[in-house]
Amino acid sequence: MSVASELITLNAYRALGIPGVRYIKPELLFRHLPEIRQARWVLFPEYWQVNTLTYALKKRLFPNPATYHLGHDKIEMTRAFLSVAPAHVPETRILPSTEWDGDAVHELGLPLVAKEPRSSMGIGVHLIKTRRELREFAAKHDTLYLQEYLPIDRDLRVVYVGRKVIAAYWRIGAEGSFHNNVARGGSVSFDDIPQAALELVDQVATELEVNHAGFDIAEVGGHYYLLEFNTLFGNEALNSRGISVAQHIWHYLCEQDETPPLSPQDPPLLKSA
Structure with missing residues (x-):
């Protein structure tokens, strides 16, 4: 039986x-x-449905x-990164908020980056310039997730689906902006994508068994740093380059079930309950 007749989605x-x-x-x-x-x-x-399912x-x-589990929380994600690729993680401190004035500031220096563990599109990422900030x-937070500030004006989004990298592009921050996210005014370039960064993502995704993620990579002096990944x-x-994530997902599911994919001419169907 074709895998197509046995798929249910909870996100149209x-x-x-x-x-x-x-x-x-x-x-x-x-x-x-x-x-x-x-x-x-x-x-x-x-x-909230993952454990039940x-x-x-x-x-x-x-x-x-x-x-899902690693992508849900940046703290857990970073600990996983540190376990499989420690040389590619920015200097990071995770500590109770009551210890904000301890060794972390001295070790990381100012400015530094403070991240809210559960956020996306750059909303929970803050540039901290002073002890007062x-x-x-x-x-406002029980736990502090602090990282060294990396002097970059862009980062690399590497999209991983199934068992491979399917695309990568630079996200270039607007002039004077701390954030490079496209959702926050960043621009996109598909030029000069470094192979070493793609290999790093492939290694990490394989070891962590992540199969659908947009990894964010920073490059400083020819060295690549894992910032985070977004599950969604x-x-x-x-889409602007004609790259279909859905097609890659479909082929991956068929490979897992050892089922031949439908021909490209078969129209996509979405039935609603």
């Missing part, structure tokens, strides 16, 4: 372009347990649980 947008998918609204999960039990794959659940319903998920930041990354830059 993310499944666009994947053939034969049935959409179920996330809030109706428990009304559709019989269909979900029969599904061969469940695509793009919300984070994995451990209670024994479903195969895409993205997989490792991608750090004290004010610490007053933006597709706008990829």
Whole structure:
């Protein structure tokens, strides 16, 4: 039986372009347990559904649980990076907010970068220039996630799907901006992509068993640093180049099930519950 007849997605947008998918609204999960039990794959659940689907319903998920669990929290993500590629992680301190005035400032220097563990699109990433700013930041958070400031005006977004890098592009910050995110005014360039950065992402994603992520890489003096990865990354830059994430997902699912993919002429279908 084709994998296309056994796919359920809990995110309609993310499944666009994947053939034969049935959409179920996330809030109706428990009304559709019989269909979900029969599904061969469940695509793009919300984070709160991952453990139920994995451990209670024994479903195969895409993205997989490792991608969700590591991608959900920057602290856990960074600890994983430190375990598999320590030379490629910026100097980082994770400590109780009550210790904001301890050795971290001396060791990292100012300015430094403070990150909120659960955020995206650069919203939770702050450039801290003074001890006063750090004290004010610490007053609003229980745990501090602090990293050395890297002098960059761009970073590299590397998109990894299934078992391979499918695309990479530079995100160039607007003049005077600390953030390089496209969602915050950054521009995009697909030129001069360094092979060493792609190999780093491939190594890390393979070791951590991450199968759907947009990795952010900084380059300083020819050395590459892992900043973070986003499980649900933006597709706008990829779409502009005709790169279909959905097609790569579909082929990966077929490979996992040892099922021939449909021909390119078969139209994508999205059925709603």
